[in-house]
Amino acid sequence: MQKLIGSVTSRLVISVPYLWLLIFFLVPFLIVLKISLSQVATAIPPYTPVLDITAGIRSLFNGISQFTWENYVWLVEDPLYYKAYISSLVIAAVSTVLTLIIGYPIAYGMARAPASIRPTLLMLVILPFWTSFLIRVYAWIGILKPEGLLNQFLMWANVIDTPLNILNTHTAIFIGIVYSYLPFLVLPIYSALEKMDYSLVEAAEDLGCPPLMAFWKITFPLSMPGVIAGCFLVFIPATGEFVIPDLLGGSSTLMIGKTLWSEFFSNRDWPVSSAVAVVLLLLLVVPIVLFQRSEAKAQESEK
Amino acid sequence: MNTTWSRFNIASLVLGFAFLYLPIVLLVVYSFNESRLVTVWAGFSTKWYVSLFNNQAFIDAAWVTIRVGLISATFATILGTLGALAMTRYTRFRGRMLFSAMIYAPLVMPEVITGLSLLLLFVAIGLDRGILTVTLAHITFSMCFVAVVVQSRLVTFDRSLEEAAMDLGATPVTTFFKVTLPVILPAVVSGWMLAFTLSLDDLVISSFTSGPGATTLPMRIYSQVRLGVTPEINAACTILIAIVAVGVIIASIANKRREVNRARDEQAAARN
Amino acid sequence: MKSLGSFRRKFAPWNDPQAKPFIAIENVTKRFGDFTAVDDLSLNIYNREFFALLGASGCGKSTLLRMLAGFETPTSGRILIDGQDMSGIPPYKRPVNMMFQSYALFPHMTVEGNIAFGLKQDGMPKNEIEARVAEMLKLVKLEQFAKRKPHQLSGGQRQRVALARCVAKRPKVLLLDEPLGALDKKLREETQFELMDLQMKLGLTFVIVTHDQEEAMTMSDRIAVMDKGKVKQVATPAEVYEAPNSKFVADFIGNVNMFEGTVTAAQDGKINIDIAADKMTIRTDATRDCSVGQTVGFAIRPEKIRLSRKEPANSSVNAAYGELYDIAYFGDMTVFHVQLENGRIIKAASLNAVRTVEDPLGYEDMVWVNFDTDAGILLTA
Ligand SMILES: Nc1ncnc2c1ncn2[C@@H]1O[C@H](COP(=O)(O)OP(=O)(O)OP(=O)(O)O)[C@@H](O)[C@H]1O
Ligand SMILES: [Mg+2]
Numbered sequence: 035m036q037k038l039i040g041s042v043t044s045r046l047v048i049s050v051p052y053l054w055l056l057i058f059f060l061v062p063f064l065i066v067l068k069i070s071l072s073q074v075a076t077a078i079p080p081y082t083p084v085l086d087i088t089a090g091i092r093s094l095f096n097g098i099s100q101f102t103w104e105n106y107v108w109l110v111e112d113p114l115y116y117k118a119y120i121s122s123l124v125i126a127a128v129s130t131v132l133t134l135i136i137g138y139p140i141a142y143g144m145a146r147a148p149a150s151i152r153p154t155l156l157m158l159v160i161l162p163f164w165t166s167f168l169i170r171v172y173a174w175i176g177i178l179k180p181e182g183l184l185n186q187f188l189m190w191a192n193v194i195d196t197p198l199n200i201l202n203t204h205t206a207i208f209i210g211i212v213y214s215y216l217p218f219l220v221l222p223i224y225s226a227l228e229k230m231d232y233s234l235v236e237a238a239e240d241l242g243c244p245p246l247m248a249f250w251k252i253t254f255p256l257s258m259p260g261v262i263a264g265c266f267l268v269f270i271p272a273t274g275e276f277v278i279p280d281l282l283g284g285s286s287t288l289m290i291g292k293t294l295w296s297e298f299f300s301n302r303d304w305p306v307s308s309a310v311a312v313v314l315l316l317l318l319v320v321p322i323v324l325f326q327r328s329e330a331k332a333q334e335s336e337k
Numbered sequence: 338m339n340t341t342w343s344r345f346n347i348a349s350l351v352l353g354f355a356f357l358y359l360p361i362v363l364l365v366v367y368s369f370n371e372s373r374l375v376t377v378w379a380g381f382s383t384k385w386y387v388s389l390f391n392n393q394a395f396i397d398a399a400w401v402t403i404r405v406g407l408i409s410a411t412f413a414t415i416l417g418t419l420g421a422l423a424m425t426r427y428t429r430f431r432g433r434m435l436f437s438a439m440i441y442a443p444l445v446m447p448e449v450i451t452g453l454s455l456l457l458l459f460v461a462i463g464l465d466r467g468i469l470t471v472t473l474a475h476i477t478f479s480m481c482f483v484a485v486v487v488q489s490r491l492v493t494f495d496r497s498l499e500e501a502a503m504d505l506g507a508t509p510v511t512t513f514f515k516v517t518l519p520v521i522l523p524a525v526v527s528g529w530m531l532a533f534t535l536s537l538d539d540l541v542i543s544s545f546t547s548g549p550g551a552t553t554l555p556m557r558i559y560s561q562v563r564l565g566v567t568p569e570i571n572a573a574c575t576i577l578i579a580i581v582a583v584g585v586i587i588a589s590i591a592n593k594r595r596e597v598n599r600a601r602d603e604q605a606a607a608r609n
Numbered sequence: 610m611k612s613l614g615s616f617r618r619k620f621a622p623w624n625d626p627q628a629k630p631f632i633a634i635e636n637v638t639k640r641f642g643d644f645t646a647v648d649d650l651s652l653n654i655y656n657r658e659f660f661a662l663l664g665a666s667g668c669g670k671s672t673l674l675r676m677l678a679g680f681e682t683p684t685s686g687r688i689l690i691d692g693q694d695m696s697g698i699p700p701y702k703r704p705v706n707m708m709f710q711s712y713a714l715f716p717h718m719t720v721e722g723n724i725a726f727g728l729k730q731d732g733m734p735k736n737e738i739e740a741r742v743a744e745m746l747k748l749v750k751l752e753q754f755a756k757r758k759p760h761q762l763s764g765g766q767r768q769r770v771a772l773a774r775c776v777a778k779r780p781k782v783l784l785l786d787e788p789l790g791a792l793d794k795k796l797r798e799e800t801q802f803e804l805m806d807l808q809m810k811l812g813l814t815f816v817i818v819t820h821d822q823e824e825a826m827t828m829s830d831r832i833a834v835m836d837k838g839k840v841k842q843v844a845t846p847a848e849v850y851e852a853p854n855s856k857f858v859a860d861f862i863g864n865v866n867m868f869e870g871t872v873t874a875a876q877d878g879k880i881n882i883d884i885a886a887d888k889m890t891i892r893t894d895a896t897r898d899c900s901v902g903q904t905v906g907f908a909i910r911p912e913k914i915r916l917s918r919k920e921p922a923n924s925s926v927n928a929a930y931g932e933l934y935d936i937a938y939f940g941d942m943t944v945f946h947v948q949l950e951n952g953r954i955i956k957a958a959s960l961n962a963v964r965t966v967e968d969p970l971g972y973e974d975m976v977w978v979n980f981d982t983d984a985g986i987l988l989t990a
Contacts, residue, residue, distance in 0.1 A: 043509055048430055051420035051480065055439040058477040062454030065461050136356070139349035146346050155350070157589050162357050164581045166538040168555050168562075169574040173360035175566050176367065183363060216357065267445060274447020276541050281562065291449045298453065298545075308457070311450045318447070326441040329485075333424075333492055500680050501713035503700040505727030505778065515726075519717040602761040 063315070070308035071101040081304050105309035115310065118288040119317065125204065125279075125289060126272040129211035133268050134261065136212060137219040141260075142253075144220070145227035156224070163217040171210050171281050178206050178282070202284025210278035211268070219264035226260030227253070259332060266325035270318055290314055361578065368571035385572040395573060398557040402537055405468060405553065409475035410533035416476065417483025417532070418525055424484065425491040443481040451478055452545030459546065466548030474546040475536040482535060483528035490524035523592070530588065534581055620830060621845075622655040629692070631656040631814055632677065632782060637686035639672050639838075646672040648838035649686070659808055659815045661825040664835030665861070670818040671710075673835075674784050677816065678707040691781060701730070706775035707784040710791075712767050714759040720746070720770050721755045727778040745773040748807070765796045772804075776811065783808075785817040789824065797821075801828050822862055826850070834858050850910075852896075855990040859908040864944075866914070866955050868907040872899055879982060881926070882907055887953050892926040892982050897989050906988035913984035914957035916945055916970065921979040928979035929955065933972055945970065947978055 072081040109115045144155045162170065177183045178201040185197040200206050230253065238248040276291035283289065290310065297307040368386075372379035389395055420440055427433070443451065455474045456466070464470055498520065502512040518525070540555040547553065554577070561570050622628040630653035639647040647669045654660045662670045675681045677688060679700035688695045690704060706727070714723050724745050728738045746752045749769035759767055768788065775783060788804070789797045805828055808815050819825050825832050826846040833843045834857075842849060842858045853859035860867065868891065870884040875895060882891040882905060891907050899905055915921075921928050934954065935946035944958045955978055970976065 044427060047419050048423040048427060048436075051416045051423060051484070052432070052436055052439075054416055054477070054480070055420075055436070058455065058458070058473065059439050059443060060435075062458040065457045066450075066454045069457055136353065139345070140353035143346035143350040143353070146343075147350070153589075153593070157585070158354060159357070161582065161585055162361065164534050164585050165361065165578045166555060166574070166581075168538065168540050168558060169364070169577060170360065172558070172562055172566070172570065172574065173364040175562070176571075177360060177363065179566075213356070213360070216353075220353075270445035271447055274449050276447075276449050277559075291447060294449045294453065295541075304457070307453060311453050314447065315450060322442055322445060323438075325445055326438050329441050330437050333488060495711060495713065497709045497711050497713040498715060500678075500700070501707070501709055501774075502715070502726065504678055504680075504703075504705075504707045505774070506701045506730035507726070508701055511730065516715055520715075599760055602758070606761050606763045606766070 066308045066311050069305055070105055070312045071103070072305045073102060073104065074303050074305050105305045108306060109309055109313060114288070115293065118290045118293045119313070121288045122273050122290040123317070125207055125211070126269050129208050129215070129272055130265050130269040132208055133212045133215055133219050134265060137216050137264070138223060141220045141223035141227055144224050152228070159217050159220050167214055168277060170214055171277050174206070174210055174213065174282060175201065178209070201282060202286065204283070204287065206282040207279055207287060210282045211272050211275065214278065215268040215272060218267040222263040222267070223257055223260035226257045230256045259328065262328055263325070263332070266321055266328070270321050270325065273318060274314055364571055365575045365578065368568055368575040370568050373568065385568040389569055389572045392569070395554070395557060398552050398554045401468060401551055402554040405472050405475060406533045406536040409472045409479060409536045410529050412476045413480040413483050413532040414525060414529040417480040417528055418487050420480065420484035421487035421491055424488050440481050440484050443478045444485065448541035452542040455542065456545040466546060466551070468551045471543050471547045471551055471553065474542050475539065478542065479532035479535045482531050486528040486531060487521060487524050490521045494521060527588070530584065537577070620657070622658070623653065623831065628655060630654060631691060632816070633689040635687050635689070637676065637683045637688060639669070639676060639681060640684045645838055647676070650838065650840055652833060652840060652843065654814065654816060656814055657812055658831065659805070659829045660817070661829035661832045662816065662818045662835060663822060663825045663832050666820070668835045669838040670835060671786055674707070674786050674816065674818055677782070678705055678784055679703050704780055705782040705784055706778055706780040707786065708771050708775050708788050710787040712771035714767055714770055716759055719756050719758055720751060720762070723759070723770055724774050724777050727774065731778070741777055745777045748776070749773045764791055765800070768792060768800065776807070780813070782814045782816065785815065787818055787820060790820065797824070804828060834861060853908070853986060853988070856906050856908070856988050859986060859988060864911050864956060865908045866911065869904065870907065872901050872903050872905055875899070875901055880987070887929065887949055887951060889929050890926045891985070893985050893987055894983050896987050899987070899989055907985050908988055909980060909985035911944060911956040911958035912960070914955065914978050914980050916947070916957050916959065917977050917979070918974070920977055924977065924979070927982065928977055930975065930977050931955070933970055933974045933976055936970070936972065947976060
């Protein structure tokens with residue numbers, strides 16, 4: 035088949051998106067890596083050395099010899115950074131588990147709903163995903179504030195008599211992540227469950243397996259690909275999340291996305307923020323590769 | 338199925354959807370609040386919408402956002418569709434692993450990393466930051482989403498349609514435009530819509546890659562939010578939500594209509 | 610003159626040494642990885658022939674057809690169509706058209722659009738296309754469905770659109786991959802005759818792949834029986850049925866009783882075979898060379914075996930005695946399973962030519978089976 039399609043066309047089909055991603059996705063990482071080894075400078079751009087390939091190989095080598103590990107040493111020495119990394123990973127992991135606990139029953143309920151209303155339910159889950167992330171996070175500020183709607187409601191219902199302090203705590207971040215990333219988890223689980231043949235569960239029950247056991251032994255394992263994909267889709271971006279900790283977490287919460295942002299925009303320290311990014315990427319490279327593998331495998335098996 | 342399970346299902350759906358929609362509903366409701374205090378209801382008013390439309394900074398930002406969205410979605414759709422074709426049609430070419438990694442990684446890559454790295458690229462090649470750089474950045478991350486959407490349609494595409502076209506004398510290029518593209522068009526269109534909304538919504542990557550005169554709506558909203566919650570932002574958010582919701586609902590109704598018609602036609606055909 | 614079975618028509622270019630094959634498949638091999646789907650296969654197919662490829666699932670029929678259409682390239686060997694070497698020629702430049710098992714109708718085009726598609730690719734003028742489409746619609750009796758989309762058609766109608774679409778281009782060869790597989794039995798039988806008519810009318814060469822032996826027998830001039838990528842026999846339907854060249858073909862086509870034994874005597878063009886396992890002696894025409902002492906196979910079709918309660922005249926050869934073990938009634942005929950002393954089952958079929966039978970055979974009746982010396986097939990391969 036390959037030979038049939040004019041090789042010019044096929045080369046075009048492959049190389050145009052390939053080149054684009056090389057230039058705008060891969061090369062930028064190399065630049066980040068390079069700048070993370072540079073020194074901060076009060077210049078434009080604010081770092082040295084500035085490698086200029088046009089200036090010839092010699093000056094390139096000169097530049098490379100000026101590379102420094104200083105920024106990484108800095109990351110290790112200042113507890114702010116590794117605390118931020120650890121706290122990001124922990125917050126992302128806890129949020130992923132919470133999202134799974136809340137999302138799985140929703141996906142299950144959708145998959146077992148009558149076939150006629152399933153498309154509507156699906157659309158209802160997707161719809162919030164189409165509305166802006168920022169807006170959805172913003173909506174929670176008004177709810178979680180000390181004088182916000184949640185506290186107003188709880189006090190009106192006489193559940194509490196002094197307002198709860200939720201905004202600017204980890205709880206608020208958890209709520210924000212669960213809320214924003216819920217569709218990412220529900221959709222893959224739903225599509226795994228929906229594909230599943232329900233007669234498998236009936237067969238298990240017919241063979242003497244009680245319903246809860248049948249769920250645990252049949253349904254859950256079969257939904258595993260969806261669970262795994264969904265968890266990656268939540269965990270990886272949540273680790274580097276900026277908007278949620280910034281708007282809901284307040285100044286006391288440490289998350290690495292926020293740290294990177296402020297290094298970059300407030301301190302204008304490009305080399306350190308690059309180093310922060312490189313280390314974050316190294317932390318996430320294993321989950322990212324696993325995610326890519328599982329997606330590629332899922333696509334293969336569709337064929 | 339036994340009833341306790343059904344009840345459990347219904348309960349989890351109701352609670353789940355309440356959780357998903359209540360914050361948005363409250364946000365919309367309070368955009369019509371008379372009071373400046375977002376959380377105290379003081380009667381119905383549309384004054385915040387009026388003040389929003391008099392806010393030139395918001396209007397400018399909206400205009401930038403729409404331009405970036407339209408252009409980046411279109412290019413992302415073209416590139417993403419090509420990428421999906423490359424992934425499904427050519428199972429063996431050099432560097433396919435890398436290609437597949439570059440398609441999937443941006444889906445989960447923390448935005449701060451993507452944003453920072455693109456900015457550093459633009460600085461390195463001496464591209465002035467502005468609408469162009471934001472658009473390039475948006476094309477890059479949304480083309481991967483398009484590629485995944487189109488790819489999932491292509492893997493279930495019946496290849497014998499293309500073979501039939503070629504058998505009837507169509508060259509590969511003609512085959513693509515006359516047969517493949519029309520058949521996968523719904524996926525391509527929803528890929529475009531996805532790319533457009535992703536671009537419309539993006540804050541972090543835009544913040545890194547934009548420069549003076551290229552402030553997008555989310556950036557504008559964000560800087561206002563940092564100053565405090567105001568009904569004017571609620572109004573802006575409501576408008577954004579309304580645009581997207583109307584688009585998605587129209588698309589899904591059209592889809593539903595097509596399916597119903599199709600089912601009816603099929604039944605009619607089976608009868609004669 | 611005696612001949613095997615009945616012929617569809619007087620047409621046998623393959624017996625004519627002067628005739629040039631229209632499609633020549635020369636030593637074609639196709640490998641997928643290390644799996645060999647088509648194995649050093651050679652075949653000649655003649656102009657205006659209705660040629661069937663028959664074989665078990667996975668034996669390489671579709672692969673062979675797809676190589677003719679140009680969707681697969683042979684790993685080695687070559688294919689000539691009308692004297693022209695097809696290697697390197699893409700599907701859209703070949704003088705063949707294929708009808709797909711799934712029909713592969715373009716879902717976004719109307720019936721007309723589908724039929725016109727191939728003509729447009731040839732750059733045919735618009736009015737000619739219209740005329741040709743109308744002609745095709747008439748041919749497959751779908752005039753009133755011209756404006757419909759494929760999903761608005763029933764299975765049989767879709768099949769006819771697919772047919773019209775590939776015939777519209779007037780290809781020299783039509784390739785059909787299980788064209789009737791998706792139709793129910795009745796529709797399939799009707800369509801078989803329609804296809805045969807069409808082939809005659811247009812004077813095309815048909816190469817058809819099928820799973821269904823009856824279909825292959827009904828429609829084709831010749832059948833190629835395939836197994837594991839190789840052709841086992843190429844012959845007319847009657848030859849394949851009445852004179853299979855190997856145990857595989859005998860067993861694959863129709864119902865058969867198979868025996869194996871040793872030749873004990875050979876004279877006057879007849880041989881005796883001792884079937885030790887069944888304590889039976891078979892006497893049959895020596896249609897193949899064989900010598901005393903050789904192990905040979907013997908196949909006999911159920912309808913060529915007689916059943917009787919009385920012992921036949923010469924029960925020392927071509928006869929066996931057993932108990933009626935099973936009776937399968939098909940309406941037009943009945944198949945009896947007779948179990949010999951050693952447990953071996955022999956199938957005998959009899960036509961139900963009359964409506965009422967006096968004293969019919971029943972379960973557990975003891976019966977004789979016997980057959981004539983020219984009823985069976987001697988097999989040495
Ligand atoms: N593209 C391919 N890659 C690998 N193996 C293939 C490919 N196409 C066919 N095969 C293998 O070649 C063998 C022959 O396939 P083919 O489709 O020709 O069989 P067939 O005779 O048409 O069977 P059926 O009657 O089921 O349609 C099968 O074992 C199949 O698995
Ligand atoms: Mg086949």
